[in-house]
Amino acid sequence: MIPLEFVAKWGRTRLRERQSSQEHFLDLCRLLKVATPAEADPLGLFFTFDQGLKKEAGGDGFADVWRKDHFAWEYKGRHKDLVVAYSQLQLYRDALGNPPLLVVCDFENFEIHTNFNNTVKRIYKFTNDDIAVESPVSGSRFSAIDILRALFEDPEKLNPGKTPEKLTEEAARLLGELAENMRQYRKLTDITDHEIARFIMRMIFCFFASDVGLLSKESLTNIIRLNKGKPAFFRKYLGELFTAMRDGGEFLMHRVPHFNGGLFDDSIVPEVLADQIDVLERLDRLDWSDIEPSVFGTLFERILDPDTRAELGAHYTSKEDIQTVVEPVLMSPLRAQWAEIKSKAEPLLSWRESANISQQKELYTSLSKFQKRLSSIRVLDPACGSGNFLYTSLSMLKALEKEVLAFAAMHGIQGLAPKVHPRQLFGIEINEYAHQLSSAVVWIGYIQWKYRNAIDLENENPILQSLENIHHMDAILDRTDPANPREPEWPDADVIVGNPPFLGSGLLRSRLGNEYVDALFSLYGDRIPNSSDLCCYWLEKARAMIEYRHLNRAGLLATQGIRGITSRRVLERIKQTGDIFFAYADRPWILDGANVHISIIGFDEGSEHNKTLDGNPVTSINADLTAGVDLTKARRLKENLNICYMGPSAKAPFDINTPLARTFLKAPININGRPNSDVVRPVASAVDLVQRTRNKWTIDFGLMSEKEAAYYELPFEYVKKTVYPIRSKNRRSSYAAKWWQYAESRPGMRAALHGKERYLATPGVSKHRIFVWVPHAVLCNQGTLVFARDDDYTFGILQSKVHELWARAMGTQLRDVISGFRYTPTTTFETFPFPSPTPEQTEAISITAKRLNEFRERWLNPSDGEYSSSELRNRTLTNLYNSRPTWLDLAHYELDQAVFQAYGWAVDLTPNDILSRLLTLNLERDQV
Numbered sequence: 001m002i003p004l005e006f007v008a009k010w011g012r013t014r015l016r017e018r019q020s021s022q023e024h025f026l027d028l029c030r031l032l033k034v035a036t037p038a039e040a041d042p043l044g045l046f047f048t049f050d051q052g053l054k055k056e057a058g059g060d061g062f063a064d065v066w067r068k069d070h071f072a073w074e075y076k077g078r079h080k081d082l083v084v085a086y087s088q089l090q091l092y093r094d095a096l097g098n099p100p101l102l103v104v105c106d107f108e109n110f111e112i113h114t115n116f117n118n119t120v121k122r123i124y125k126f127t128n129d130d131i132a133v134e135s136p137v138s139g140s141r142f143s144a145i146d147i148l149r150a151l152f153e154d155p156e157k158l159n160p161g162k163t164p165e166k167l168t169e170e171a172a173r174l175l176g177e178l179a180e181n182m183r184q185y186r187k188l189t190d191i192t193d194h195e196i197a198r199f200i201m202r203m204i205f206c207f208f209a210s211d212v213g214l215l216s217k218e219s220l221t222n223i224i225r226l227n228k229g230k231p232a233f234f235r236k237y238l239g240e241l242f243t244a245m246r247d248g249g250e251f252l253m254h255r256v257p258h259f260n261g262g263l264f265d266d267s268i269v270p271e272v273l274a275d276q277i278d279v280l281e282r283l284d285r286l287d288w289s290d291i292e293p294s295v296f297g298t299l300f301e302r303i304l305d306p307d308t309r310a311e312l313g314a315h316y317t318s319k320e321d322i323q324t325v326v327e328p329v330l331m332s333p334l335r336a337q338w339a340e341i342k343s344k345a346e347p348l349l350s351w352r353e354s355a356n357i358s359q360q361k362e363l364y365t366s367l368s369k370f371q372k373r374l375s376s377i378r379v380l381d382p383a384c385g386s387g388n389f390l391y392t393s394l395s396m397l398k399a400l401e402k403e404v405l406a407f408a409a410m411h412g413i414q415g416l417a418p419k420v421h422p423r424q425l426f427g428i429e430i431n432e433y434a435h436q437l438s439s440a441v442v443w444i445g446y447i448q449w450k451y452r453n454a455i456d457l458e459n460e461n462p463i464l465q466s467l468e469n470i471h472h473m474d475a476i477l478d479r480t481d482p483a484n485p486r487e488p489e490w491p492d493a494d495v496i497v498g499n500p501p502f503l504g505s506g507l508l509r510s511r512l513g514n515e516y517v518d519a520l521f522s523l524y525g526d527r528i529p530n531s532s533d534l535c536c537y538w539l540e541k542a543r544a545m546i547e548y549r550h551l552n553r554a555g556l557l558a559t560q561g562i563r564g565i566t567s568r569r570v571l572e573r574i575k576q577t578g579d580i581f582f583a584y585a586d587r588p589w590i591l592d593g594a595n596v597h598i599s600i601i602g603f604d605e606g607s608e609h610n611k612t613l614d615g616n617p618v619t620s621i622n623a624d625l626t627a628g629v630d631l632t633k634a635r636r637l638k639e640n641l642n643i644c645y646m647g648p649s650a651k652a653p654f655d656i657n658t659p660l661a662r663t664f665l666k667a668p669i670n671i672n673g674r675p676n677s678d679v680v681r682p683v684a685s686a687v688d689l690v691q692r693t694r695n696k697w698t699i700d701f702g703l704m705s706e707k708e709a710a711y712y713e714l715p716f717e718y719v720k721k722t723v724y725p726i727r728s729k730n731r732r733s734s735y736a737a738k739w740w741q742y743a744e745s746r747p748g749m750r751a752a753l754h755g756k757e758r759y760l761a762t763p764g765v766s767k768h769r770i771f772v773w774v775p776h777a778v779l780c781n782q783g784t785l786v787f788a789r790d791d792d793y794t795f796g797i798l799q800s801k802v803h804e805l806w807a808r809a810m811g812t813q814l815r816d817v818i819s820g821f822r823y824t825p826t827t828t829f830e831t832f833p834f835p836s837p838t839p840e841q842t843e844a845i846s847i848t849a850k851r852l853n854e855f856r857e858r859w860l861n862p863s864d865g866e867y868s869s870s871e872l873r874n875r876t877l878t879n880l881y882n883s884r885p886t887w888l889d890l891a892h893y894e895l896d897q898a899v900f901q902a903y904g905w906a907v908d909l910t911p912n913d914i915l916s917r918l919l920t921l922n923l924e925r926d927q928v
Contacts, residue, residue, distance in 0.1 A: 001030040003145065007132040010107055014078065021075035022049055024107060025065055031131075032145075034152045037065070051096065063089065063096055071101040071112075071151050078107050086113060087455060091406050100155045112147060114160055120167050120290040122160040168292045171283065175200060178279045182272070189271040194433060199270050201440060202242065203280060205263060205464070207288040208444055212451040214463065215245075216254035224284050228277050235269040242267040248462075261464030263440050292319060293391055293445040317590045322392040328582040328612065329555030329602045330379060330495045331396050338400065341370050342407065360413070367408050367416060374401050375419035380493035380551075382475045382538055383500040384427030387438030390470075391445040393497060394425060398449050418455065422446050426491045427470035439467040475500075476537040477520055485519040490541060496554040500538035502591075502598075504561070505531040527573070529566050533559045536570040539601065543570070546605050547577040555602040560586065562599050563624045563812045565827045571623040572632065574603045581608035584615075585625035599625055624810075629915045631809055636830040636928040642752055643789060644829040646764070649782035651735060651743035652723040654698050655683060661697035664714050672711035679704075679712050686763035686783035689772050690877040700779050701740050703747055709740045716740065744782070752788030760787035760795055765822045768881040769804045771795060773853065785823055793842050796849025797834055800899040801892070805911050806832050806918055830928070833921035837902035844898040852891045856880065 006027055013020060029036045041047040051066035065073035072093060074085040085104035093102060093115060102113040112124040126137040130144040137144055142158075150157040182189070182196045209215040223241065227234035237252075244251040246265060248258030345363055374397055381389045401420045408416045422442050429435040443464050450457055457463065469491065478488040508517045520537070521530050528536050535558050545551035561567050563585065574580060582602030589598045611618050618627035656664075664676045683698035699719055701709040710716050719740050727739035735743045753759055753776065761774045761784050771787075773795070780786050787794065797803055810828045811821040823829070837845065860875050867875070880888065900907045905917065 001027055003031065003132040006031045007128055010128055013107065017075050017077040017080075020107065021064055024075070024105075025049075025073070028148065032149055032152060037067075063092060066096055066099070067152070068097060068099070070099060070155050071103050072096045072099050073103040073105070076104065076106045080106050082106060082109065082111055083456075086111065089113075091402070091409055094403075095406060101151060101158060103151065110144070110148075112151065112158065114158060116159050120160050120162045120287055122158075122287075124158065167286060167290055171286055171288075171291050174279055174283050174286075175204070178276060178283070181276050181279060182270075185273055185276075188273070191270050195270050197433060199272075201437065202263060203283070204288070205259075205440065205444065206241070206245075207284060207286070208291070208448070209259070211287055211289040212447065212457060214257060214259075214447075214457055215241075216252075219252050219254050221284055222252075224277060224281050228281065229274055231272050231274060231277065234272065234277055239267045239269045242269065257458050258462040259464045260462045261439070261443060262436060262466045263464055289448065289451060293441050293448060317388065319388075319392055319395075321589060322389055323396065324584075324587075325555045325557070325600055325602070326389065326393050326396055326497050329497055329553050330377075330393055331400065332610075333553075333608075334374065334377075334397075334400060337373070338370060338404070341366055345407075345411075363411070364408075364413050364415065367404055367413060371401060371404050371416060371419060374404070375421065375424070377495065378424055378426060378491075378493040380426040380428075380491055380496045381498035382428045382490055382496060382541070383498050384429045384438050384470060385431075385434050385499070387427065387441040387470075389498045390425040390427055390438065391442050393495075394420070394422060394442060395445060395449060397424070398446075422465075422467060423469065425467065425469060426493055427467075428473055428475040428490065429470065430472070430474050432472060435470060435472040438470050440464070442467060476541065477516065477523065479516075479519065485523055487523055487541070490545060490550075492545075492550045494552050496542050496545075496551060496556065498538070499557040500535040502559040503534035504559075505533065505566075508534065529569055532567045532570065533561050535559055536562070536567050539570045540573065543574045543577060543603070546603070549605075553602065553604045553608070555582065555600065557589070558599045558601055560597055560599055560812050562601070564822070564824075568623055568632065571601065571625070574601075575623055578604055579606040579608070580621040580623075580625075581611045583613050583621050583625045585613065587614075601625070626809065628912050629919055631915065631919060634810070634831040634919055634922045636826060637833065637922065638926045638928055639834070640830040640832065641928065642748065643787055644825040645746055645749035645752065645786045645788070646744075646825060647761075647780040647782050647784040647786055648700070648742040648746045648749070649744040650698070651730070652727045652739075654700065654719065654723060654742065656680075656697050656699060656718070658695050658697065660718075664699075664718075667714050670711050670713055672708075674711070676712055676715055679709070679715050682778045684761070684774060684778050684780045684784065686766065689761055689763055689774075689780075689784060690766065690768070690770055692873055692876055698779060698781075700742065702750060703741070703745060706738075706740055749786055749788070753786070756788065756790045758790050760789055760798065761785065762787075762798075762823060764824075767821075768878065769807050769821070769823065770877050770881060771798045772877070785825065785829070787829075792846035792850045792853075793837075795853065796845040796895055797899060799849065799852065799892075799895065801896045802899055802903065802914060802918070803832060805914050809915055831922060833918055833925055835899070835902035835904075841898070841902040845895070845902060848891075848895040848898045852895055855887065855891050 009027070010024060026036050034040075037044070037047045037049055044051075046068035047066070049065055051063045051072075063072040064075045065071075072089050074089050076082060076085045082104045085106075086102065089102045089104065093099065098115065098117075100114065100116050102115050104111045104113075108128050110124075110126050110128075114122045114124075124137065124140055124142070124147050126144040126147065130137055131148070134143055134145075136142055137147065140147070142150070147158065179196055179200060182191060182199075183193070185191075206215060206220055210217040210220045219241065223234065223237045227237065241251050241256070242264050243249075244256035245259040246267065247260075249256055345366060377397070379390065379393045379397075381387075381393075384390055397420045398418070401418060405416055405418065408414075425442060427435075427438055429438060447457060447463070471491070473488060475488065475490070478486045503511060508520075512520075524537065524540065528540055535556070539554075539556055539558065539562075542551065542554040542556060546554065559567070562571060571580065580601055580603045582600075584598075584600040586597055587600060589596055591598065611621055613621050613625070613627045621627060622630040623632045661680055664680045667676055669675055679699055679701055681698055681700050683696050683700075684693070685696075688694055688696070699715045701712070701716075701719075709719075724739050727743070728736050730736045730743075732743075757776050758773050759776065760771050761780045762769065762771045764783050764785055774780060774786075787798070789795075807823055807828050808821055810831060811823055835841075856877065859880060860877070862875075897907055900909075903917070905914075909917070
């Protein structure tokens with residue numbers, strides 16, 4: 001058969017679907033000179049008509065034609081609705097092995113829908129007459145024959161190639177360009193950031209609506225392309241379109257559904273310029289039906305927030321990342337319930353063969369009841385931002401509901417229809433625009449799901465509805481009555497998921513204001529220590545809701561500091577009234593456009609027995625987000641007090657450069673008979689300890705009175721000139737009053753170091769836990785931890801594997817990727833139990849520790865002339881421990897052997913065994 005014969009025969013045929021579909025397909029095979037199903041696959045294993053579950057479960061077949069790894073094909077009678085046909089294929093595509101192409105045909109029209117994994121969807125459309133034409137079909141580089149041939153021979157040929165991620169990145173880039181362009185012309189157009197964001201959100205929805213068929217693609221495209229040089233006309237026509245979308249009606253002879261939902265409650269179009277319309281034209285060329293909805297909200301948050309505009313084109317939190325929270329907290333119990341229902345349904349699947357109506361009803365009741373459960377579950381995000389967690393939760397619930405509907409249809413159960421709906425979503429958001437935006441993002445995601453599953457997009461009126469369940473309010477402090485702040489009530493829900501704001505205690509007052517913070521501290525009392533991160537308030541409120549049975553489960557992101565001793569109090573309370581069943585102690589995440597590390601905590605009232613930590617099954621999860629040994633039980637030890645101190649904190653520019661320091665040091669003796677070297681000292685930061693020294697100096701008056709400090713004339717006058725204007729205005733009266741001193745001068749540290757020629761120090765945060773000797777004349781500042789010890793034995797214990805394991809287990813990792821682990825005096829050092837060595841063991845540790853230090857110093861500072869200055873710059877402790885040469889490993893191994901002998905332990909203990917024994921020692925010692 002040749003194309004003209006095929007077109008002529010099927011152009012005049014008026015047979016019904018059942019009478020003609022198989023013959024039509026066989027003619028296609030003859031036309032394309034490919035084997036028919038019976039020829040290619042006599043057993044019907046991979047290429048067949050009426051593929052289904054007929055033999056196993058009595059089904060009548062749910063794809064008219066199926067070829068494994070190629071296509072599924074559904075016929076409809078002439079001029080019948082192909083949307084219905086595609087909806088059927090969507091329902092069954094998973095059961096068919098998710099073929100890459102889904103074909104619907106009514107003998108006159110053909111539609112080939114791409115279904116490749118992780119790519120933008122594309123539809124190839126042509127008619128029966130097009131088969132006789134050699135030119136490409138509209139919007140494609142392939143002819144109709146080429147497309148049909150690819151179905152059988154090379155489906156990959158029709159792969160659109162561009163992934164949704166790439167498409168979304170392109171959209172984000174262009175939207176960022178549009179926003180910045182509109183902002184640059186602010187003086188000409190007098191437009192606000194809020195107006196820019198609202199206009200762009202409307203345009204995004206119009207692009208999306210036109211690409212899914214809710215709006216005429218031609219109408220929107222003509223508004224843009226025909227008025228590129230005529231901004232006034234562009235505003236006029238676009239305003240008329242917005243009016244039609246607000247009320248429903250007509251626009252340029254095309255019907256417009258009723259949208260509104262708050263996004264189109266007016267028809268205002270801001271002034272735009274010609275080059276901005278050019279960007280809109282490029283945006284219009286994209287396929288918005290496949291763009292990830294979650295990117296919209298994030299993008300607009302960045303448009304509106306001056307602090308994050310630089311990240312307009314930066315990374316976005318992916319849907320997959322959000323699913324790592326939603327899956328175990330929301331979906332896992334539902335999936336388990338669904339698996340149980342399917343298992344119980346197996347004996348009922350023979351109802352069609354036995355005509356057992358009661359079994360049919362029983363199966364229908366079981367499926368209907370579970371679907372009702374899916375459509376009634378309530379999800380709350382108490383810091384919903386632009387709605388990403390809510391949108392992802394909805395899409396996952398819809399996907400599971402689709403499994404239920406497909407299972408019902410495959411087994412002949414009628415009467416079930418989609419019910420999971422955005423009305424099940426609840427949110428709290430304090431930002432007014434983000435509050436509005438979250439509703440729009442959820443609805444776009446919902447409409448996109450319906451479009452991808454060929455469900456009527458206009459079955460709800462208005463199409464874009466306002467979500468009253470998303471509340472515009474402060475989630476943790478209700479100040480509607482300023483004189484009596486109270487804790488706000490959250491909506492009852494089944495599950496909470498979300499990403500509350502992170503804000504360290506040191507920034508609370510500067511960001512939120514003293515009045516707000518004072519009210520917050522007073523309201524939550526001793527439930528949350530004042531030095532906790534802001535995110536802890538969300539975890540505490542979720543915990544309380546679970547305790548009082550207003551909530552079943554919660555999954556929230558938190559700063560890595562949640563594992564530290566202060567913020568960890570909220571996790572300890574969670575375990576007292578329930579339990580943690582899911583956690584990531586340390587997980588990479590995209591936050592405000594940056595790669596960071598965060599923690600994730602999933603918790604309930606204690607009924608969940610399956611627990612996972614960092615993706616691995618565990619029997620229990622401790623309050624510090626570890627498994628096994630519960631180090632949160634460790635207590636501070638009296639024997640370790642008054643040894644470890646945080647370095648002094650200046651809070652003002654006390655540091656000076658080397659030339660100025662030399663000037664002060666060369667000055668004559670002061671009137672008190674003392675040299676300036678008393679107060680002009682080398683200063684070391686964490687960087688100086690593990691990198692090459694920066695040769696910085698500082699002016700340190702210690703605990704001197706103003707009169708005593710003034711005797712050091714040149715340094716004092718310098719501090720008076722540069723420091724006084726800053727410190728005298730500090731809101732802390734103690735800082736302002738003693739402006740000539742370091743803000744936190746650490747008198748305990750100074751007393752403990754008195755009389756020592758050297759002392760130990762380590763960076764407060766470091767990738768490698770490295771301890772170094774520091775001369776007494778050098779002042780280590782706030783970024784360091786200082787140890788009032790000058791003996792090699794202490795150095796050996798601290799630099800050993802035993803102490804490093806404890807330090808990492810008791811410390812926390814900071815938010816960014818490369819900072820490393822935090823070391824603190826109280827949680828890390830004062831809890832660490834030293835061994836009780838014999839004199840011989842003490843000497844062995846001292847000798848090996850001294851040798852290690854000597855080796856490191858020789859490597860850091862070789863003899864003069866052996867290396868160039870550039871080579872010496874690379875000789876740092878950080879680089880040494882990054883490369884870890886064999887000699888360094890051997891030196892540490894000898895030290896570790898000596899330390900293990902002092903503890904009386906074997907050297908081959910596992911890390912968990914070491915921590916367990918250290919905890920036992922800790923609990924045996926005198927505690928603070």
